[in-house]
Amino acid sequence: MIAAENIDAAVAFVEIGALVLLLAILARLAGRFGITAIPLYLIAGLAVGEGGFAKINVSEDFISIGAEIGVLLLLLALGLQYSQDELQTGLRTGMQASVVNFVLNALPGFAFGLLLGWEPLAAVLLGGITWATSAGIVSKVLADLGRLGNRETPPVLNMLVVEDLSMAIYLPIVAALIVGGSLLATSINVAIALGLVTIILLSALRYGQHFSALLVGGSDEALLLSIFATTLLVAGIAQQLDVSGAIGAFLVGLAVSGPAARRAAALISPLRDLFAATFFLFFSFQIDPADLTGAIVPAVILAIIGIGTKFATGWYTASRAGVGQAGRARAGVLIIPRGEFSIVIAALGSELVDGPELGALAATYVLITAIVGPLATKFSDRIPLPSGMRRRAATTASAS
Amino acid sequence: MAQVRETKLPGVGVRHDFTAATGAEIGVIVHHDGRREILLYDDDDVDASSSVIQLSPLDARTMSEVLGASQVTEVVEAVQQHIEGLAIEWLTVPANSLAITTSIGGARYRSKTGASIVAVIRDHQSIPAPGADFRLAVDDVIVAVGTVEGVAALRQIIRPN
Incomplete structure (x- = not known):
């Protein structure tokens, strides 16, 4: 009996070890080329997954729960990086740009889903997939290229704050819609979800400081364990009530502020890297290559639209802040990449009738935009603009 | 001194x-983790x-010491002269x-010495006009204002020897 378990454990160790080794090589490769590793993880998942060249047997359960934890940690880390001050500034200054962002990016995705003949709910999910810029990729690109100081950066970051907060409303609604039922039951579910999010959000803003003060005292070990435990508990309860667990984790991140948030972010980031990589791998791992071939043409069309609309959004956002033409172009290409949120949204829809196609389309779409975006950003300084334009832009900016 | 503009980067x-x-x-x-980045904007x-x-x-601390140390004494001298x-x-x-061991109000510095604590500098951040319930900590720098005798008396209480 024990011998059999030993063999199982040994197989699991080897499988998980091999997978993580693969992830490590990809992360290294991504670093070499200065791009984010997310697209590489997705490609790797396709290669080892359903119908791919290798099969995972024993450890699939473990990897699937690891992937779920990865989503929670991704969103927790996202919430941790915002202070309440920054949320308020974001809401105050980023609202108008965010409405434009929603209209230009979510609606085309939704319409495209309907054109593909999908059920409305799958189209709503596709709208979310095309809407959500990858905050993770954007902040990495900004830091890598040394563009944090640029004047187009604050308006873009403020817009992304509102986008992230919008996800805290969008995801629970979608989660409630997926559970479905009669019109009445669904509306009750949506109302419960929104009510719960509002309650958690308000208490996070109101009592967050007490919670943070409670956390900050102990050792690093105690802090790591308490934040991990809180995240899992809140996410679990949220999930139980059919509110997305990921949003529960996001709200926990928002609730923690000040020194506790900074320490927690530093402690959680290695865990997040490990589990989030697992999540991306496991997501594309479940995609059937047959669905993938069908997804390529629509994904390319959708990506071209999505690159155009995000560029327009960035251009508009930067121009409202009085930034010149060159800066507007930089802002436009900066927000092209879609990433973690889009995959989280696609994963929500995996149970739908159109779920498999949605997953394949989302993976391809994220692959394209996550690769094109950072590359375009790198070369955005070389986008030719008439020299007179730069000068004129400079004077407008200083006048405003 | 030039006007410094502040912008939040969420x-x-x-x-x-x-x-x-x-x-x-x-x-x-100033990054959340304490790193500083000094930037120069493009002319074009x-x-x-x-x-x-x-x-x-x-x-960053070393840099500010190097850049700021002489400036601090300048300011103090100017005040004393004027x-x-x-x-x-x-x-x-x-x-x-x-x-x-006690708060500023609890120690009754002002009524005992006539000197007021107008600011406290803690970890390179100044806390102007600390309230009566403010507690001093080791290595805080107190900025005290009063008569020459009053400030001397306060010095005796803060650093007895």
Whole structure:
């Protein structure tokens, strides 16, 4: 009996070890080329997954729960990086740009889903997939290229704050819609979800400081364990009530502020890297290559639209802040990449009738935009603009 | 002194920037984790910046000491010259000080000595006009204002020897 378990454990160790080794090589490769590793993880998942060249047997359960934890940690880390001050500034200054962002990016995705003949709910999910810029990729690109100081950066970051907060409303609604039922039951579910999010959000803003003060005292070990435990508990309860667990984790991140948030972010980031990589791998791992071939043409069309609309959004956002033409172009290409949120949204829809196609389309779409975006950003300084334009832009900016 | 503008960078930190006397646009990003980045803005494209120097929290402290030390004494001398009969003193709270056992109000410094604690500098951040319930800590720098005798009396209480 024990011998059999030993063999199982040994197989699991080897499988998980091999997978993580693969992830490590990809992360290294991504670093070499200065791009984010997310697209590489997705490609790797396709290669080892359903119908791919290798099969995972024993450890699939473990990897699937690891992937779920990865989503929670991704969103927790996202919430941790915002202070309440920054949320308020974001809401105050980023609202108008965010409405434009929603209209230009979510609606085309939704319409495209309907054109593909999908059920409305799958189209709503596709709208979310095309809407959500990858905050993770954007902040990495900004830091890598040394563009944090640029004047187009604050308006873009403020817009992304509102986008992230919008996800805290969008995801629970979608989660409630997926559970479905009669019109009445669904509306009750949506109302419960929104009510719960509002309650958690308000208490996070109101009592967050007490919670943070409670956390900050102990050792690093105690802090790591308490934040991990809180995240899992809140996410679990949220999930139980059919509110997305990921949003529960996001709200926990928002609730923690000040020194506790900074320490927690530093402690959680290695865990997040490990589990989030697992999540991306496991997501594309479940995609059937047959669905993938069908997804390529629509994904390319959708990506071209999505690159155009995000560029327009960035251009508009930067121009409202009085930034010149060159800066507007930089802002436009900066927000092209879609990433973690889009995959989280696609994963929500995996149970739908159109779920498999949605997953394949989302993976391809994220692959394209996550690769094109950072590359375009790198070369955005070389986008030719008439020299007179730069000068004129400079004077407008200083006048405003 | 040039006016310093502050801009929040959600998820990153805060950016401060100002126009130097030479006309150069200089920025400093204070990251949430304490790293500082010194930036210079482009002449041709005022929106673009390049990161010139990256400093760890410790480096930033060293840098500010090097840049700011002489400036601090200048300011103090200026104050002493301009206000006759008024003494201003910067006092560091030593580890054995009794001042850390009670709040400023509880120790009744002003009624005992006539000198007021107008600001406290803690970890390179100044706390102007600390309230009666403010507690001093070891290594805080107190900025005290009063008569020469009053400030001397306060010094006796804060650092007895």
